[in-house]
Amino acid sequence: GQQVMQIPQYQHVQEGEDFTTYCNSSTTLSNIQWYKQRPGGHPVFLIQLVKSGEVKKQKRLTFQFGEAKKNSSLHITATQTTDVGTYFCAGPSGSGGSNYKLTFGKGTLLTVNP
Amino acid sequence: EAGVAQSPRYKIIEKRQSVAFWCNPISGHATLYWYQQILGQGPKLLIQFQNNGVVDDSQLPKDRFSAERLKGVDSTLKIQPAKLEDSAVYLCASSLLAGYSNQPQHFGDGTRLSIL
Numbered sequence: 001g002q003q004v005m006q007i008p009q010y011q012h013v014q015e016g017e018d019f020t021t022y023c024n025s026s027t028t029l030s031n032i033q034w035y036k037q038r039p040g041g042h043p044v045f046l047i048q049l050v051k052s053g054e055v056k057k058q059k060r061l062t063f064q065f066g067e068a069k070k071n072s073s074l075h076i077t078a079t080q081t082t083d084v085g086t087y088f089c090a091g092p093s094g095s096g097g098s099n100y101k102l103t104f105g106k107g108t109l110l111t112v113n114p
Numbered sequence: 115e116a117g118v119a120q121s122p123r124y125k126i127i128e129k130r131q132s133v134a135f136w137c138n139p140i141s142g143h144a145t146l147y148w149y150q151q152i153l154g155q156g157p158k159l160l161i162q163f164q165n166n167g168v169v170d171d172s173q174l175p176k177d178r179f180s181a182e183r184l185k186g187v188d189s190t191l192k193i194q195p196a197k198l199e200d201s202a203v204y205l206c207a208s209s210l211l212a213g214y215s216n217q218p219q220h221f222g223d224g225t226r227l228s229i230l
Contacts, residue, residue, distance in 0.1 A: 004156075030216070031216050033218065033219075041223070042205060042221040042222060042223050042224055043157065043205070043207075043219075043221050044221070045218040045219060045220070048216060048218065050216065088156050088157075090156075092216075101159045101162055101170050102159065102219065103159075104156030104157050104158070105156050106154070106155050106156050107155075107156050
């Protein structure tokens with residue numbers, strides 16, 4: 001079945017440093033979603049990418065979808081303590097129509113030293 | 115709008131006992147999901163409902179797990195009997211439309227289950 005892999009598993013940075021997490025799928029994706037889960041919290045939807053090579057920005061966060069639609073990245077510029085949490089990518093699998101499900105990566109845990 | 119409601123927030127039981135979790139999705143959301151999240155891992159889909167029908171339960175351990183979504187609104191997930199490896203957070207999520215892979219999912223706070 002489809003696999004979604006994320007690296008690194010953990011990343012510790014000093015406040016103000018940049019951070020990047022990478023996501024790779026074993027299959028071509030129709031779209032990819034990113035979620036953030038704060039410690040002790042639940043996943044919160046951040047963004048969805050659909051087009052090949054798409055780049056989207058949300059303030060200090062930049063999301064990219066690869067040309068082959070099999071990989072994606074999330075880059076945070078000048079991290080802040082509020083960025084602490086686990087970042088998950090998730091891609092759909094299934095035969096289309098109503099028969100699909102999201103497969104989540106294992107996530108990248110970001111900690112920020114103030 | 116009110117978010118996804120789940121109860122209880124925490125549950126501690128002994129192995130071989132039974133437990134049930136409840137979820138009320140966002141009003142009007144057609145699709146409801148139950149996920150299992152083991153510490154340090156991403157959520158794993160257990161079962162997905164569209165309205166009150168099951169569209170995917172391929173990763174649900176059906177010998178011990180069951181779920182229902184009567185009337186296409188709230189849902190319950192049951193484990194009977196529980197095993198030590200069932201210790202996890204059980205997340206419920208919902209999305210607005212049925213049958214589309216590009217729907218953002220809205221998660222509840224989850225139930226943290228500990229098996230002794």
